[in-house]
Amino acid sequence: MNKKLSDFELDVMxxxxxxxxxxxxxxxxxxxxxxxxxxxxxxxxxxRLEQKSAIKRESLQGRTIFYAPAIKxxxxxxxxxxxxxxxxxxxxxxxxxxxxxxxxxxxxxxxxKLEKMLAEKKSTQRKSKK
Amino acid sequence: MNKKLSDFELDVMxxxxxxxxxxxxxxxxxxxxxxxxxxxxxxxxxxRLEQKSAIKRESLQGRTIFYAPAIKxxxxxxxxxxxxxxxxxxxxxxxxxxxxxxxxxxxxxxxxKLEKMLAEKKSTQRKSKK
DNA sequence: TTTTTATATCTACAAATGTAGATTATAGAG
DNA sequence: CTCTATAATCTACATTTGTAGATATAAAAA
Numbered sequence: 346m347n348k349k350l351s352d353f354e355l356d357v358m359x360x361x362x363x364x365x366x367x368x369x370x371x372x373x374x375x376x377x378x379x380x381x382x383x384x385x386x387x388x389x390x391x392x393r394l395e396q397k398s399a400i401k402r403e404s405l406q407g408r409t410i411f412y413a414p415a416i417k418x419x420x421x422x423x424x425x426x427x428x429x430x431x432x433x434x435x436x437x438x439x440x441x442x443x444x445x446x447x448x449x450x451x452x453x454x455x456x457x458k459l460e461k462m463l464a465e466k467k468s469t470q471r472k473s474k475k
Numbered sequence: 476m477n478k479k480l481s482d483f484e485l486d487v488m489x490x491x492x493x494x495x496x497x498x499x500x501x502x503x504x505x506x507x508x509x510x511x512x513x514x515x516x517x518x519x520x521x522x523r524l525e526q527k528s529a530i531k532r533e534s535l536q537g538r539t540i541f542y543a544p545a546i547k548x549x550x551x552x553x554x555x556x557x558x559x560x561x562x563x564x565x566x567x568x569x570x571x572x573x574x575x576x577x578x579x580x581x582x583x584x585x586x587x588k589l590e591k592m593l594a595e596k597k598s599t600q601r602k603s604k605k
Numbered sequence: 606t607t608t609t610t611a612t613a614t615c616t617a618c619a620a621a622t623g624t625a626g627a628t629t630a631t632a633g634a635g
Numbered sequence: 636c637t638c639t640a641t642a643a644t645c646t647a648c649a650t651t652t653g654t655a656g657a658t659a660t661a662a663a664a665a
Contacts, residue, residue: 351652355562363565370612385655388613393652407662408612422563426574429559432485433552435493438579439589442572444549444556446592449568456597459569460590462576467586481622500642515625518643523622537632538642 346398346416354399357390358421361400361414368409476528476546484529487520488551491530491544498539 350358360375361367367375373387391412394400403413434441451459480488490505491497497505503517521542524530533543564571581589 348651352558352562353653359562359565368612382653383655384612385657386653389654390652392614408660409662410613418563418565423574423578425559425563426571426578428482429555430575430579432482432489433548433555435489435548438575439581439585441552441556442575442589443592444553445560445568445572446589446596448553448556449560451569451593451596453597453600455569456593459572459576460593462573463581463586463590463593466576466581467583470583478621483623498642512623513625514642515627516623519624520622522644538630539632540643 346420348397350394350397350399350421353390354394354397355421357387357394358399358414358418361412362418366403366411366413368406368411370409476550478527480524480527480529480551483520484524484527485551487517487524488529488544488548491542492548496533496541496543498536498541500539 356376357372360372364371364375369388369391370384372391373382373384376382376387391400395402395412399414399416400412401415402410404411430436430438430441486506487502490502494501494505499518499521500514502521503512503514506512506517521530525532525542529544529546530542531545532540534541560566560568560571
């Protein structure tokens, strides 16, 4: 992958990550559930994502092109999370996590998984004298 | 505050949030610890932040202008976190938190605070049958 | 086979962004 | 009081981004 992706491009990527394979008309359909944009606009973004090698042509049906992600979500989210944490949370992961716990939905399974991870981290750190 | 802030603008805001009050030369000094940009460039960003009412003139020393944040970090981070979560974590806070726990540093105090918050959330949800 | 319609392709453009040189002005040094 | 260095102001520009109309074209419908 070459370059940074814009917000709109990431919106479209998030659709590809969700449905895995989609044509531009389908992406348009999904996008317009949230905001009204013309087909042309969406297709331009899809083209740019292909240019940037974030998606690739996967198959054809008639002359309709189906695309699929060419990069994994984590390969973008991991570096971007660093920047986000720095710019908006002064590099304090604790603050960011706290805000998520307060404002976002977590079911009990999620919570228990996270509790396990925290406990694990604590003991690891004790061992390594962190 | 009027408009969205760009990445570079957020970089500069993060400095203001950290030091609270700074002149353009000082911001330049701090920014160049990480990347080389000319004073002009930094001053342009500072001007744009003032235009966008994200910072305001706070005092003068000679003809040096000191600026201070005009918006709180949370007032930006809260809405931006929503978008970030949606675009890069498919709206799954659990994933985002997990990644932070795995990759970022948390001291034991942080961890214990978070554990408390999680426990609290779990019991609240039990009560409200979530 | 002709018509219609759905897609793709092409072109365009204003606004935002990252970047910085040139110019002006003034506070502080001497 | 004059000079100088530093900071502000002004101007500029290539690139990216969001946005979409116009046009071509092929598949599907009639």
